[in-house]
Amino acid sequence: MSKQETTKPSVAVHKFSSCDGCQLALINMGEPLLVLTQLVDIKHFAEAGPLDENAIVDIAIIEGSVSTSKDLARLQKIRDNSTYIMTIGACATSGGLQALRNMANTKEWIADIYANPSVIDSLDNSTPIKEHVKVDLELWGCPVNEQQILSAIRALLFGVLPKEENDKVCMECKRQQSVCVMVTKNEACMGPVTRTGCGALCPSVGRDCYGCYGPSENPNTNALANRLLGFGLVKEEVARRFLFINSAAKQFQQQGIRLKN
Structure with a gap:
């Protein structure tokens, strides 16, 4: 392994409750994704292949909301293993479509749908990542676009937070x-x-x-x-x-x- 390869910043992409659309936006970059792999070492990205969920990385990218009891412990582990956490997409930044259940009786509708509700691990509320751990950067959207992700990663590699785009x-x-x-x-x-x-x-x-x-x-x-x-x-x-x-x-x-x- 060359010296350049050993000093590349590391990245992990983690999925919580979501439709995978924001991860697909990353995969669908095409050629820019190949350029990105020259800049960083992707340690974990189950959607694309590499598997090492407990990898210690410079940047952790998180898609999806916290919706199950197991999510909380897993999320804290990711926070401990990462220098920066970047959340991508509506689910990770605001709870997403599944947060509609926050205004209903979750236990009741689960009982109406599933024959054995006891096997369903679901919290009453779907919440964004920032409600549970420190988030360094949020990229909103459903889904996010490739330019958002690329610009954000490049900025973080230089140790600065990108300017937040919140124009109407x-x-x-x-x-x-x-x-x-x-x-x-x-x-x-x-x-x-x-x-x-x-x-x-x-x-x-x-x-x-x-x-x-x-x-x-x-x-x-x-x-x-x-x-x-x-x-x-x-x-x-x-x-x-x-x-x-x-x-x-x-x-x-x-x-x-x-x-x-």
């Missing part, structure tokens, strides 16, 4: 000169309160943003809720806009619950 999707639409679907089509768009990162993908093809990158900086959720109600949507419909992919994100959760009540 509306700002990205303006930069791309995309037509506003809320103004021109009366679409119930979440762009005014959602952080960019996707490149305003949905509005660029004529459909409304549904908030997959979570709350932006200083989101005025009251103003947006009132505007959507002005389109003729009932409160329940507007609440669903906020209580969706990032339902446990504080700003979205508060507005959604207000509308439901």
